[in-house]
Amino acid sequence: MSKSISSQRTSVRYRSRLLQPEADRHPDTHPLTWRLRDDGEVIWLDEYLRKDGYQSVRAALDNGNPQAIIATMKDANVRGRGGAGFSAGLKWSLTLQGGNMPRGYLICNADEMEPGTFKDRLLMEQQPHLLIEGMILGALANNSFYGYIFLRGEYVEAARVLNRALDEAREAGWLGADINGSGFDFDIAVHTGAGRYICGEETALINSLEGKRANPRAKPPFPGQSGAWGKPSVVNNVETLCNVPAVILKGADWYQALSGDRTDDGGSKLYGVSGPVEKPGLWELPMGTTGAEILERAGGMRANRSLKAWLPGGASTGFLLPEHLDLPLDFDTVGKEGSRLGTGLLTVVPQEQSMVALMRNLEEFFARESCGWCTPCRDGLPWTVKLLRALELGQGETGDIELLDKLAADCGPGLTFCAHAPGAAMPLQTALKHFRQEFEQGVGKPRGKAHPDPIPVGEV
Amino acid sequence: MMATTPQTHQIIGTDGFELHPADETAMLEEMAHYEQPQAACIEALKVVQRRHGWVPDGAIGAIAKVLGIGPASVEGVATFYSLIFRQPVGRHVVLVCDSSSCFLSGFDELKQALASHLGIDYGQTTEDGRFTLLPVCCLGACDGAPALMIDNDTYGPVSPDDLPGLLEGYP
Numbered sequence: 001m002s003k004s005i006s007s008q009r010t011s012v013r014y015r016s017r018l019l020q021p022e023a024d025r026h027p028d029t030h031p032l033t034w035r036l037r038d039d040g041e042v043i044w045l046d047e048y049l050r051k052d053g054y055q056s057v058r059a060a061l062d063n064g065n066p067q068a069i070i071a072t073m074k075d076a077n078v079r080g081r082g083g084a085g086f087s088a089g090l091k092w093s094l095t096l097q098g099g100n101m102p103r104g105y106l107i108c109n110a111d112e113m114e115p116g117t118f119k120d121r122l123l124m125e126q127q128p129h130l131l132i133e134g135m136i137l138g139a140l141a142n143n144s145f146y147g148y149i150f151l152r153g154e155y156v157e158a159a160r161v162l163n164r165a166l167d168e169a170r171e172a173g174w175l176g177a178d179i180n181g182s183g184f185d186f187d188i189a190v191h192t193g194a195g196r197y198i199c200g201e202e203t204a205l206i207n208s209l210e211g212k213r214a215n216p217r218a219k220p221p222f223p224g225q226s227g228a229w230g231k232p233s234v235v236n237n238v239e240t241l242c243n244v245p246a247v248i249l250k251g252a253d254w255y256q257a258l259s260g261d262r263t264d265d266g267g268s269k270l271y272g273v274s275g276p277v278e279k280p281g282l283w284e285l286p287m288g289t290t291g292a293e294i295l296e297r298a299g300g301m302r303a304n305r306s307l308k309a310w311l312p313g314g315a316s317t318g319f320l321l322p323e324h325l326d327l328p329l330d331f332d333t334v335g336k337e338g339s340r341l342g343t344g345l346l347t348v349v350p351q352e353q354s355m356v357a358l359m360r361n362l363e364e365f366f367a368r369e370s371c372g373w374c375t376p377c378r379d380g381l382p383w384t385v386k387l388l389r390a391l392e393l394g395q396g397e398t399g400d401i402e403l404l405d406k407l408a409a410d411c412g413p414g415l416t417f418c419a420h421a422p423g424a425a426m427p428l429q430t431a432l433k434h435f436r437q438e439f440e441q442g443v444g445k446p447r448g449k450a451h452p453d454p455i456p457v458g459e460v
Numbered sequence: 461m462m463a464t465t466p467q468t469h470q471i472i473g474t475d476g477f478e479l480h481p482a483d484e485t486a487m488l489e490e491m492a493h494y495e496q497p498q499a500a501c502i503e504a505l506k507v508v509q510r511r512h513g514w515v516p517d518g519a520i521g522a523i524a525k526v527l528g529i530g531p532a533s534v535e536g537v538a539t540f541y542s543l544i545f546r547q548p549v550g551r552h553v554v555l556v557c558d559s560s561s562c563f564l565s566g567f568d569e570l571k572q573a574l575a576s577h578l579g580i581d582y583g584q585t586t587e588d589g590r591f592t593l594l595p596v597c598c599l600g601a602c603d604g605a606p607a608l609m610i611d612n613d614t615y616g617p618v619s620p621d622d623l624p625g626l627l628e629g630y631p
Contacts, residue, residue: 014614032545115559115598195542211501274602
């Protein structure tokens with residue numbers, strides 16, 4: 001589409017970028033981003049090869065022992081960067097293979113839609129071959145015969161870049177039949193979605209990939225046992241897969257050492273921050289970097305703003321307070337504080353922001369994006385929105401806050417089909433815990449007759 | 461993946477909808493990427509949408525015929541996904557991100573300015589059939605909040621003052 005582009009249009013065109021100059025990034029410390037260019041141009045195959053690209057796949061193919069890949073990934077304890085933090089090596093070790101088991105699928109979850117998260121976009125738009133190399137290694141380890149990059153429909157630029165990179169890789173013999181004479185067959189297709197946050201849930205993603213409504217599936221069976229079209233399927237996040245080449249090439253000890261003595265979790269992490277800070281952005285930093293360090297890189301809060309609260313890794317994580325800024329941001333530490341590391345991209349909330357209004361916004365998101373499959377989520381979340389809207393207008397009724405407590409508890413882990421509703425409950429519960437008085441101020445009147453519970457809650 | 465030789469036929473849906481042969485070819489090619497034809501359903505809907513701007517009722521049956529599945533399955537998918545339009549939309553679709561980072565970075569002002577500039581609210585199309593306004597889930601452009609998309613182009617940060625010049629680029 002070659003439209004004439006006015007200067008006005010280009011001036012606000014969004015470009016994904018890393019706020020770390022090339023000179024500050026090194027192969028030994030920045031496995032995800034050291035190849036990225038200061039000008040933000042795509043690293044195509046030639047440049048990727050010049051910068052040691054596909055060496056890891058070459059080594060793994062020469063080695064000829066896929067189980068060694070899994071062992072290294074387990075030792076390195078690469079934890080899932082989509083937000084759940086599950087060990088990728090452990091997940092891979094549970095994939096059914098061998099015997100009469102058909103070869104399965106390696107699926108990259110590139111459905112980045114967690115509010116506040118903009119990391120996978122950068123990796124795909126500027127360095128597509130790192131993801132492709134990670135997927136080939138994943139396919140080797142899991143005996144996958146075909147891969148899909150499940151990409152959200154709005155990532156138009158990423159789709160263009162990935163498709164061209166896949167063509168390059170195919171032409172150079174890194175994909176297709178008998179990859180570079182190894183006897184191993186594997187190819188990848190980009191599957192673009194058509195909206196809906198729930199597609200990021202791995203079993204909903206598989207349903208969506210199969211051309212169905214993106215409702216989650218019951219687990220077990222886990223995708224590694226029976227996933228896409230009943231075959232063993234592995235679903236990994238973009239950033240997780242982008243970690244694989246360096247881990248396989250340099251080993252588990254190197255990966256573990258990347259985070260120094262900050263945390264038990266190894267590796268580096270794409271951390272970022274958005275909201276009213278001076279320089280919202282993205283950086284590759286050692287796992288376990290503190291919120292304070294990240295905020296400092298962002299130039300601190302905007303002038304005349306001070307920090308009230310923050311979400312450590314997206315809308316489905318719990319609110320933390322300024323006092324938590326010095327904690328290492330790793331999966332376990334953040335978990336102990338009643339939140340989750342999630343995607344590791346911080347959202348900061350300024351002092352003057354009403355938490356009731358922000359919660360209303362967050363729950364509107366979760367209510368709208370619920371797939372409607374199970375009741376606590378489908379009915380509970382819109383009800384939560386209704387209560388929050390009333391509280392925001394000062395028209396809440398006595399008992400509304402207790403009802404919010406109850407609705408959130410009913411959406412907790414284990415009570416719903418997937419993690420969507422628990423994700424909606426966590427920010428609400430932590431907001432109610434830390435900022436309860438703000439919600440109480442929204443109660444303007446005693447419970448009226450017209451507002452009995454429209455649906456019996458809980459004990460039915 | 462499956463060896464498919466695209467062989468097109470004249471596919472007629474309900475309401476006299478005729479599937480364009482090139483669109484059928486595109487669907488057949490997409491089907492080749494998957495173990496089962498149904499997987500091409502979302503892409504098939506997008507193919508129709510690219511030509512017509514939306515998915516007319518009659519197209520549902522036509523897609524079902526190409527994929528060899530029931531029309532109810534196609535409609536179930538068409539109505540689930542937010543970027544598949546089952547009503548006519550304007551020549552350009554404006555997707556405004558209303559998620560948390562944008563909400564904290566001036567979304568309200570931007571959305572109000574958009575609505576008043578265009579004279580429409582969510583789900584509506586301008587009288588001249590030029591723009592349709594819709595909310596969208598986090599665009600993954602949070603370091604450029606508040607963000608929006610017009611057709612395939614992502615913009616951010618966008619201030620209300622940017623809007624007239626920005627929209628001008630979409631006649």
